[in-house]
Amino acid sequence: MTLPEHLVAKVYQLYLNTYQKAELKFERLTLEYFFNTRELSHYLMFFLEDELIGFTQLIAKGRKLVNRYIGLDYGKSYNHGLYFAMFIRAVEFGIREGFAEIELGATSYEFKRILGARQHPTWNYYRHTNPLFNWLLGKLRSVLEPSESELR
Numbered sequence: 001m002t003l004p005e006h007l008v009a010k011v012y013q014l015y016l017n018t019y020q021k022a023e024l025k026f027e028r029l030t031l032e033y034f035f036n037t038r039e040l041s042h043y044l045m046f047f048l049e050d051e052l053i054g055f056t057q058l059i060a061k062g063r064k065l066v067n068r069y070i071g072l073d074y075g076k077s078y079n080h081g082l083y084f085a086m087f088i089r090a091v092e093f094g095i096r097e098g099f100a101e102i103e104l105g106a107t108s109y110e111f112k113r114i115l116g117a118r119q120h121p122t123w124n125y126y127r128h129t130n131p132l133f134n135w136l137l138g139k140l141r142s143v144l145e146p147s148e149s150e151l152r
Helices: 005-021 031-037 074-080 082-096 109-114 131-139
Strands: 042-048 051-061 064-072 101-103
Touching: 005 031, 005 051, 005 064, 031 051, 042 074, 042 082, 051 074, 051 082, 064 082, 074 082, 082 101
Parallel strands: 064 101
Antiparallel strands: 042 051, 051 064
16 A cells, blocks of 8 residues: 555654654654655555554565564554554565565564564665764764674
8 A cells, every 4th residue: 555645744753753762763754755755665554543553664676575664653552562563464465465575674673583584684884975974983883783682
């Protein structure tokens, strides 16, 4: 399902909830990102009665399905086990649609292992256009990388 235009603002607010709660933050997406990618993505949307309380954005890359972003209303989703249900539904969607591989994304490695996921090594390369910032990023590398315990 693509993201209906009338839900873009609500999806963005749910994304911000998750972004603000995250321990490790990458770039903060804009409302325009969700508007511009809404027809390129599959969205799993989760409602409590008539209220959207969670979403998962999935993007197909050939035979691979990538779980890009999620968003939650933490005040309403916790009692319903929504975080767990979102990943289960993403896997069900990937199987039903015939994807050969599903990438569940970075972070929450232990939780995803419980679901049966296997971790594959990945690397992020970065270079800032400002040489001073680029040097600083190199020095902060250990802070930006997941810990050994998170990778096991």
